[in-house]
Amino acid sequence: MQSTFQFLLGKMKIHLALLMLLVLSGLTGCGGSDSTESDYSYAYLQFYNASPNGANVEVREVDGDSFGLAQFGDATSMFSLDDGELVLEFIRTDADDQEVFIDELTVNLKSGYKTVVIMSGDFSAPVFTAYSYERETLENHFRLFALSVVANNASYDLYMSESGDPFEAANFLGAVTTSDMLELTFWDSDEDSDDFDEGEYTIYLTEPGSDEVVFESQTLDFIYSTEYLITLRDVSGAIQEGLVVDTILNSSTVSSLTDVEADSQYRIYNSTNLEAELNVTFGGNTNEEDVSFTLAAGELSEFSAIRYGDYRVSVTDSSGAIAPLNNKLITLNQGESKAVLIYNADDKLGAATFVESGLPQAYDKTVNFINLASDVDDVDFYLVRHDETIDTAEYNVQNLEFAESASEVLPSDYYEVIAVYEDDNDEQVLLDRTALFGFNEEKNYIVTVEPADTPTGYEINVLY
Known part of the structure; x- marks a missing residue:
C-alpha cells in the first residue's frame, strides 16, 4: 500500500515538474517574442524623390497627416505607424501657392516592416513604387539593399570591396535594376552573422556583363547597425550627365556619392x-x-x-x-x-x-544672390510678385556682406528683384530694382548687385 502510494506520489511529482517546465518554457518564449517585437513593433514609412526633372513633393495621407516633403535626391524622415492599409497622395505647390495633385498610391503597412515609396521617371508622368523589407535587430553589422532609379531604366552590375582595395579585388554582388529592390549578400560572413561587417567600402558599377568600371564611389562608411538602401540615380541641375549613388537611412539625411573620376x-x-x-x-x-x-x-x-x-x-x-x-x-x-x-x-x-545647385530647375528655381558692391554691406534682396511689396514678399535674402552669396529656392514665376540696404538711421535705401522678370527657364540663375553708371550708382543683373 505504501509502495503504491509512493509510486503514485512519484509520478505526480514528475508530471508536476513537466508541467512547470512547460509553463516556464512558455513564459520564456513569450518573453523572447515580446522582446523581439519591441525592437520594431510598428510599421515604418519613408518617401524618396528620384524624379530628375521634378519639384519639391509632399506626401500625406488622404484627408490626413502630412509625412513631409522631399526634393530630388532627398527623402522624408521615417515615420512609425500602425499596420494596415494607407492611401497616400502626392502634391506640389505652384507659383500661386496652390496645391497641384500629382498621384495617389495605396500601401499596405505591416508591423516590423519598413516601406519605402519611391517616385521616379519623368515628372510629367512619374512612377510611384512601394518597396518593403522586414527590419532586424543587428549588432556591429548592417544589411544592404540596392535599386536603380535612373531615368532610362538602365541596369548595372554592382561590385563592392573593402576600402582601399582595387576593382580587381572587388566582389560581384548582383545586377541592380529598376524592376526590383535587391538585397545584397556579404561575401565574407562570419560565425556571428551573415550580414555585412560595419566599416568602410567602395562601390563599383559596370555595364551588365562588362568588367569596365563606369562608376567608382568615394569611400562609404557604414557605421550604423541597421538597413541601408542605396539607389543609383541621374544627376540634375547645373551638371546634366553622370550617375550618383544615394544612401538612404532612417532619416531625411541622404548621403550622395559621385564617381571619383567625374x-x-x-x-x-x-x-x-x-x-x-x-x-x-x-x-x-x-x-x-x-x-x-x-x-x-x-x-x-x-x-x-x-x-x-x-x-x-x-x-x-x-x-x-x-x-x-x-x-x-x-x-x-x-x-x-x-x-x-x-x-x-x-x-x-x-x-x-x-x-x-545640383537640383532640377524645371519647377523650383535655386537662385544664387551675391553682393558685388564693395562699399555696401548688408544688402537685402526681395523677390516681389505682382501682388506683393517688399513688406509682404514671401521670398527674400537678407544681410549679404560684400562678396557674400546665398541661395533661395523660388517657384517658377515672375518677380521684381529689389535690392536695398539700411543707412545709419535704419532707413532703407534703394540700390536698384528690375522690371518683372520671369524665373521660368530650366537654368541656374545668378542675381548680382554691383556698381554701375546709374542714378543710384548700382544695378542688379540676372545671369543664366
Missing part, C-alpha cells in the same frame, strides 16, 4: 564696368593645360567641363590700370559646378565663388 565644370563672370577686356587664365592643376580667354564687362562665360582638382585663376586688366588678381585658388570636386565672379574693389581685381 568631371567638374565652371563659368566665370566679369562684373566690372571697365572698358578694357579682362584676360583670364584658368589652370595650374596636374596634367591639365592652362586655359586662357578674355571677358568683356558684364560678360558671363559658358560652362567649361574640366577634370576635378585644385586650380588657380589669374586675371589682368588689358589696359594695366587695375591691380591684377593672381593665383586665386579654385577647388573643383567631382561632379561639382562652380561660378567665379570677378569684381573691381578699390582698383584691385578680386573673385568670389560659390557652388551651383
Whole structure:
C-alpha cells in the first residue's frame, strides 16, 4: 500500500515538474517574442524623390497627416505607424501657392516592416513604387539593399570591396535594376552573422556583363547597425550627365556619392564696368593645360567641363590700370559646378565663388544672390510678385556682406528683384530694382548687385 502510494506520489511529482517546465518554457518564449517585437513593433514609412526633372513633393495621407516633403535626391524622415492599409497622395505647390495633385498610391503597412515609396521617371508622368523589407535587430553589422532609379531604366552590375582595395579585388554582388529592390549578400560572413561587417567600402558599377568600371564611389562608411538602401540615380541641375549613388537611412539625411573620376565644370563672370577686356587664365592643376580667354564687362562665360582638382585663376586688366588678381585658388570636386565672379574693389581685381545647385530647375528655381558692391554691406534682396511689396514678399535674402552669396529656392514665376540696404538711421535705401522678370527657364540663375553708371550708382543683373 505504501509502495503504491509512493509510486503514485512519484509520478505526480514528475508530471508536476513537466508541467512547470512547460509553463516556464512558455513564459520564456513569450518573453523572447515580446522582446523581439519591441525592437520594431510598428510599421515604418519613408518617401524618396528620384524624379530628375521634378519639384519639391509632399506626401500625406488622404484627408490626413502630412509625412513631409522631399526634393530630388532627398527623402522624408521615417515615420512609425500602425499596420494596415494607407492611401497616400502626392502634391506640389505652384507659383500661386496652390496645391497641384500629382498621384495617389495605396500601401499596405505591416508591423516590423519598413516601406519605402519611391517616385521616379519623368515628372510629367512619374512612377510611384512601394518597396518593403522586414527590419532586424543587428549588432556591429548592417544589411544592404540596392535599386536603380535612373531615368532610362538602365541596369548595372554592382561590385563592392573593402576600402582601399582595387576593382580587381572587388566582389560581384548582383545586377541592380529598376524592376526590383535587391538585397545584397556579404561575401565574407562570419560565425556571428551573415550580414555585412560595419566599416568602410567602395562601390563599383559596370555595364551588365562588362568588367569596365563606369562608376567608382568615394569611400562609404557604414557605421550604423541597421538597413541601408542605396539607389543609383541621374544627376540634375547645373551638371546634366553622370550617375550618383544615394544612401538612404532612417532619416531625411541622404548621403550622395559621385564617381571619383567625374568631371567638374565652371563659368566665370566679369562684373566690372571697365572698358578694357579682362584676360583670364584658368589652370595650374596636374596634367591639365592652362586655359586662357578674355571677358568683356558684364560678360558671363559658358560652362567649361574640366577634370576635378585644385586650380588657380589669374586675371589682368588689358589696359594695366587695375591691380591684377593672381593665383586665386579654385577647388573643383567631382561632379561639382562652380561660378567665379570677378569684381573691381578699390582698383584691385578680386573673385568670389560659390557652388551651383545640383537640383532640377524645371519647377523650383535655386537662385544664387551675391553682393558685388564693395562699399555696401548688408544688402537685402526681395523677390516681389505682382501682388506683393517688399513688406509682404514671401521670398527674400537678407544681410549679404560684400562678396557674400546665398541661395533661395523660388517657384517658377515672375518677380521684381529689389535690392536695398539700411543707412545709419535704419532707413532703407534703394540700390536698384528690375522690371518683372520671369524665373521660368530650366537654368541656374545668378542675381548680382554691383556698381554701375546709374542714378543710384548700382544695378542688379540676372545671369543664366
